[in-house]
Structure formats: C-alpha cells, structure tokens
Amino acid sequence: MLDEKTMAILKIRAKLLDAARCWFNQNDYVEVQGPTTIPAVGDRPGSFEVKYFDKKAYLAQGLQPYAAAFVASLGKIYTIAPTFRAEKLSDRRHLTEYWRIEVAQQGELNAIIRCEEELVAHVCHSLSKEPAEMFRHFNRSTMDLAKVQSPFPKLTCDQVIDMLQKDGFNVSWGQKLDWELENHVSLKFDQPFFITKFPVGVDTFFHKSDPERPELTLSADLLAPEGYGELGSCAQRITEKKVISKKMAEENVDPADQKWYMNFMEHRAFPQSGFAIGLERLIQWICKLAHIKEATAFPRLPDEI
Amino acid sequence: MLDEKTMAILKIRAKLLDAARCWFNQNDYVEVQGPTTIPAVGDRPGSFEVKYFDKKAYLAQGLQPYAAAFVASLGKIYTIAPTFRAEKLSDRRHLTEYWRIEVAQQGELNAIIRCEEELVAHVCHSLSKEPAEMFRHFNRSTMDLAKVQSPFPKLTCDQVIDMLQKDGFNVSWGQKLDWELENHVSLKFDQPFFITKFPVGVDTFFHKSDPERPELTLSADLLAPEGYGELGSCAQRITEKKVISKKMAEENVDPADQKWYMNFMEHRAFPQSGFAIGLERLIQWICKLAHIKEATAFPRLPDEI
Numbered sequence: 001m002l003d004e005k006t007m008a009i010l011k012i013r014a015k016l017l018d019a020a021r022c023w024f025n026q027n028d029y030v031e032v033q034g035p036t037t038i039p040a041v042g043d044r045p046g047s048f049e050v051k052y053f054d055k056k057a058y059l060a061q062g063l064q065p066y067a068a069a070f071v072a073s074l075g076k077i078y079t080i081a082p083t084f085r086a087e088k089l090s091d092r093r094h095l096t097e098y099w100r101i102e103v104a105q106q107g108e109l110n111a112i113i114r115c116e117e118e119l120v121a122h123v124c125h126s127l128s129k130e131p132a133e134m135f136r137h138f139n140r141s142t143m144d145l146a147k148v149q150s151p152f153p154k155l156t157c158d159q160v161i162d163m164l165q166k167d168g169f170n171v172s173w174g175q176k177l178d179w180e181l182e183n184h185v186s187l188k189f190d191q192p193f194f195i196t197k198f199p200v201g202v203d204t205f206f207h208k209s210d211p212e213r214p215e216l217t218l219s220a221d222l223l224a225p226e227g228y229g230e231l232g233s234c235a236q237r238i239t240e241k242k243v244i245s246k247k248m249a250e251e252n253v254d255p256a257d258q259k260w261y262m263n264f265m266e267h268r269a270f271p272q273s274g275f276a277i278g279l280e281r282l283i284q285w286i287c288k289l290a291h292i293k294e295a296t297a298f299p300r301l302p303d304e305i
Numbered sequence: 306m307l308d309e310k311t312m313a314i315l316k317i318r319a320k321l322l323d324a325a326r327c328w329f330n331q332n333d334y335v336e337v338q339g340p341t342t343i344p345a346v347g348d349r350p351g352s353f354e355v356k357y358f359d360k361k362a363y364l365a366q367g368l369q370p371y372a373a374a375f376v377a378s379l380g381k382i383y384t385i386a387p388t389f390r391a392e393k394l395s396d397r398r399h400l401t402e403y404w405r406i407e408v409a410q411q412g413e414l415n416a417i418i419r420c421e422e423e424l425v426a427h428v429c430h431s432l433s434k435e436p437a438e439m440f441r442h443f444n445r446s447t448m449d450l451a452k453v454q455s456p457f458p459k460l461t462c463d464q465v466i467d468m469l470q471k472d473g474f475n476v477s478w479g480q481k482l483d484w485e486l487e488n489h490v491s492l493k494f495d496q497p498f499f500i501t502k503f504p505v506g507v508d509t510f511f512h513k514s515d516p517e518r519p520e521l522t523l524s525a526d527l528l529a530p531e532g533y534g535e536l537g538s539c540a541q542r543i544t545e546k547k548v549i550s551k552k553m554a555e556e557n558v559d560p561a562d563q564k565w566y567m568n569f570m571e572h573r574a575f576p577q578s579g580f581a582i583g584l585e586r587l588i589q590w591i592c593k594l595a596h597i598k599e600a601t602a603f604p605r606l607p608d609e610i
Contacts, residue, residue, distance in 0.1 A: 001374070001377050001378055002374055002375075002377075002378040002379075006378070007378050007379060010335070010337060010375075010378075010379060011335065011379070013336075013337075013338075014335050014336040014337070017336060018326075018330065018336070021323075021326070025323065030315070030316065030319050031318075031319040031322060031323070032315060032318075032319070032602065033318075033387070033404055033601065033602075034602070034603060035402060035603045035605055035610075036341070036387045036389075036402055037353070037364075037389070037401070037402055037605055037610060038610070039610050048342070048355050048356060048357065049355070049356040050353050050354070050355050050356075050364070051353060051354040051355075051356075052353065052391075052401075052610055053391070053393065053607055055610065057610055059342075059355070066602070066603055069306070069307055069602070070307075070315075070602065072306050072307075073306055073307040073311070073312050073315075074307075074312060074315060074316070081387065082338070082341045082386065082387065084341075084342070086357075086358070088358065096342070096357075097340060097341055097342055099338055296338065297337065297338075297339070297371070297374070297375065298339060298340045298371055300340055300342055302358055305340075305342060305343070305344050305357055305360065305362055
C-alpha cells in the first residue's frame with residue numbers, strides 16, 4: 001500500500017498532466033511519441049545501453065533528432081514520455097528514469113520561451129483550483145500556485161554571473177552553473193524564472209548561436225524558485241548543416257558518431273525550437289518535496305531499481 | 306519529411322489518445338506511470354536487457370506487478386506508456402516497441418470487460434465525429450466507426466474451438482489460437498469482439514481460475530474484426546498467495562525468480578482485474594493498415610532500429 005502522502009502526490013501528478021494536455025489541446029499542439037530505443041552510433045555516455053537482439057541500442061534521452069521530422073510534418077508538437085539518464089548522481093534532484101514534457105515547433109527562441117512559461121503558468125493555475133485539501137501533506141498553498149504569473153522573470157547568463165560575483169561567489173564567465181550557484185539564484189525568486197543565453201560550449205552542442213553575439217547561444221533554462229533549481233531547458237536549434245559540421249570540428253565531435261543526427265538536418269529548413277521539462281522536477285517544486293524520488297511511485301535511482 | 310499518409314495516421318493517433326483519456330477522466334480513472342526499467346530476477350525471455358550501471362535490468366512489458374499497489378491505493382487506474390517485446394517476429398502485427406493502454410481496477414472479469422468495450426466504443430465514436438477528410442488515405446469510413454456498438458459480441462474459447470472444427474480446422478481444446486485461426490474467426494465479425502475463458506496454461510500464469518470450471522481462466526482477449534485479430538487481453542488476477550505458489554509448482558516456475566512479483570501479493574486482498582490494449586494494433590485496425598509499423602512514425606522491428 002502506498003502511503004497517504006504518496007497517494008496525494010500521484011493525484012497531483014495526474015491532475016498536472018491533465019492540465020498540461022489541456023493547454024496543448026487549446027493551443028493546437030499535436031501529441032506524438034518518438035522511439036524509446038535508439039540506434040547506437042558511437043558511444044553515448046549518460047545513456048543506458050540495451051541489448052537489442054544482436055545489436056547495441058540505447059534508451060532515448062529526448063525526442064531529438066526525431067523532433068525535426070515531426071515539426072516539419074505536423075507543426076507544433078509535444079510528447080510526454082519516459083526518459084533515461086545513466087548518471088551516477090546521488091543528489092536530491094536526479095532520477096535515472098523520469099518523465100519529460102517535451103515541445104518542438106517552428107519559430108525562434110522568444111516564441112518557445114513564451115510557450116514554456118504559459119504552459120507552466122497554466123498548470124499552476126489549474127492546480128490552484130483544486131481543493132486545498134489536496135495539498136495538505138505539503139508546505140504549499142493553492143494561493144502560491146495562483147500567484148504564478150506569466151511572463152516569468154528573465155535574467156541573462158551575464159546578469160547571473162554579475163549577481164553571483166556581487167554576492168561573493170568565485171565564478172567566471174563561460175563556466176557551467178552548478179547546483180550550489182543555481183540554488184543561490186533560485187532562492188531570490190518566488191515564482192519560476194528563466195536564465196537565458198548561455199555561452200557556447202555549456203551543454204549547448206545543438207543550440208544556435210546568437211547572431212548578435214556569437215559567443216552566446218539562443219538558449220534558456222527554466223528554474224523553479226525557492227531553492228528548487230532547474231525544471232527544464234529550451235533552445236533554438238541549429239538549422240544549417242554546415243554550421244553543425246563546423247561545430248563538430250571545433251568541439252572534436254566525430255561526424256561518424258553523429259551521422260544519425262545529420263540525417264534529420266534536411267527537416268531544418270526553417271527556424272526551429274524546443275524545450276523539455278522534467279515532470280518530477282516540476283512536481284518536486286510544486287509539492288516542495290525534499291527528494292525528487294517522492295514525485296513518482298516506483299523511483300529509479302543508481303542504487304535503487 | 307513524413308509522407309501525407311503517415312501524417313494522417315499521426316493525427317488520428319493523437320485524437321485517439323485524447324478520446325481515450327477523455328473517457329478515463331469521465332469515468333474517474335487516475336492516470337499513473339509505472340517504471341520502464343525493472344529489476345532482473347531470473348531471466349525474462351521476451352524482455353530486452355538493459356545495462357543498469359553494474360546490474361542487469363529489463364524493459365517492462367506492462368504495469369504488472371506494480372498495478373496491484375496502484376489499485377490498492379488509488380482505485381481505478383490507467384497508464385499509457387511504451388512497452389517492449391524482444392521477440393523476433395517478422396509478421397505484420399508485432400513491433401518490438403509499442404505503446405499500450407493499460408487499466409487495472411478492483412472487481413471481477415465482467416467489470417473489466419465492460420470497461421474495455423466501453424473505452425474502445427467511445428474512441429471509435431469520437432473518431433467517427435472527425436471530418437471524413439481525416440480518413441481519406443484509408444479504406445475506412447467514419448460511418449464504420451460510428452456503428453461500433455458496446456457491448457461487444459462474446460464467444461467462449463469453447464465456442465471458438467467448435468466453430469473452427471466445424472469450419473474444417475484441425476484444432477483441439479487447450480491449444481493456443483495462432484494467428485491463422487484468430488484471423489479466420491476475426492473475419493466473421495464487423496466490430497470488435499471478445500473470446501473469453503481461455504484454458505489454464507495458455508499464457509495465463511497470473512490469471513485466476515474460473516471457480517465453476519477450474520480448467521478455465523477468468524480471461525478474455527479483445528479482437529478486432531475484418532481479419533485484424535488481437536487488440537489486447539484482460540483478466541482477473543490471482544489474489545491468493547498460496548494459489549500462485551501452487552501454480553508455480555505445477556508450471557515449474559522457480560519461486561526465487563518471482564519473489565519480486567510475490568512482494569506485491571499483499572496488495573491483493575480483493576478481486577482485481579486489468580487489461581492492456583496495444584495502441585498501434587488499434588490504429589492498424591481503425592485505419593486498415595497492411596503493416597503495424599505504419600501506425601507509428603519511427604517503428605522498431607527486430608531488424609529495424
């Protein structure tokens with residue numbers, strides 16, 4: 001028997017998904033499902049390996065590169081599907097198996113940011129209309145959720161570095177913001193917010209460069225406030241085959257390993273953007289859960305299966 | 306770019322899922338997600354093996370045994386999730402990766418059959434209200450779908466054997482109905498129908514025996530008409546720990562391999578039933594597709610990944 005708190009979380013989880021799908025329907029997004037088992041082209045560190053008959057395959061970490069084909073054919077699309085991360089992280093924010101809400105569409109970074117904030121605000125507002133009883137196990141009131149307002153605050157990565165330096169952190173431009181830094185910024189907010197335009201090279205392999213400042217990418221992370229940190233990330237994708245070939249050379253990526261990805265470049269004749277939100281991350285923040293594993297009934301962790 | 310026919314199928318797929326979830330909402334089913342990576346206890350023939358850090362794991366073939374815990378806690382539940390079958394079948398009806406619609410609830414076989422037929426009828430009726438244009442690539446009219454009526458016809462396995470013997474097939478009681486036999490029966494119907502009460506031992510390990518005829522199980526397969534065959538199966542589960550222990554002994558199953566399953570038996574103090582429908586099977590029939598791989602954008606087959 002699952003305990004009462006878990007039951008409450010699972011009911012909130014179901015309501016949250018329902019609210020998200022309702023928003024997608026109202027806004028003409030088509031639901032799709034990409035493959036979960038994907039071909040092995042080179043090694044994929046961070047991905048689980050599957051014995052696929054006599055071949056090696058991996059478990060997908062997202063809809064890429066299939067998203068490009070879906071968008072070219074169907075326009076605005078979304079998927080809600082399990083996702084797998086083979087990283088031995090023993091913090092309170094990572095599961096090896098989680099569900100992601102992923103969106104892709106034609107258009108530029110601003111449009112996908114707008115989509116992401118409207119979706120999250122809609123979900124919060126829907127949940128705020130549930131009986132307060134539903135949140136009695138959590139340090140969260142429906143009033144908090146009703147107060148979430150789109151558009152969300154936005155800081156550029158430059159502004160975040162300035163802020164952290166002023167607060168005494170030893171941080172320099174171009175470095176990845178680790179959990180401690182993210183947490184410090186996140187505590188300054190009481191609703192979700194974005195950090196935008198990460199420098200090239202910070203987990204941004206397929207992200208388009210900012211035409212005005214090529215050292216930056218057209219990317220944004222969505223962060224939960226109150227110390228909960230990253231919920232998801234969004235970006236405008238590179239659409240030119242030769243740009244991605246050049247980046248491969250610069251970043252020492254073997255083109256042979258990315259052939260599979262390159263095959264989908266033909267679908268990228270127009271600006272294309274996407275985002276992914278971790279469902280359990282969103283639940284962790286909404287219910288103020290100490291550990292992300294509480295956000296699902298049968299969590300998968302490096303040492304727990 | 307996906308071709309026009311594929312795009313039409315993907316739109317029908319999205320509408321179908323939306324209609325199914327709408328029915329679940331109206332009938333107070335709670336959406337849940339079970340784990341996709343499951344522990345290895347003994348070998349699981351037919352399941353894909355995953356390298357889970359230094360352990361071996363498998364990809365789930367369904368919500369069992371977790372369904373029991375969900376039902377004990379939440380009542381009527383459903384999940385729509387990817388499912389994996391590591392079988393080298395090269396027919397037109399099997400994918401190695403497919404999405405299943407799975408339901409579990411307290412109650413007996415008749416109630417779960419009723420749920421399954423009402424769900425499928427609702428989905429067909431919803432799709433029948435879409436513009437006829439949506440089906441222009443397929444030999445299917447919205448009128449056909451509007452005519453699907455619940456309750457569906459029901460034949461016992463005994464009646465099916467009689468029917469097949471009368472039609473000249475060399476088939477005997479207790480044997481598994483293979484594709485050719487299923488197909489023959491399926492061609493006699495113009496809407497989905499059930500075959501009920503399969504004999505003990507025909508893929509029925511966790512199915513409860515019929516108290517009135519212990520050689521039969523409380524199980525039913527849902528079949529599509531017009532030669533499309535099995536869409537899914539439903540059954541009342543065994544709820545007594547000692548009954549399942551006895552079955553293990555009779556069927557030479559090693560109890561050590563099933564410890565994981567047995568741990569969930571504590572949740573089975575009441576009658577419990579469930580069904581699963583293959584989403585792509587349902588689409589294959591609705592759109593009259595020659596091969597099931599057409600029902601998904603990026604199909605996975607034994608030789609295709």
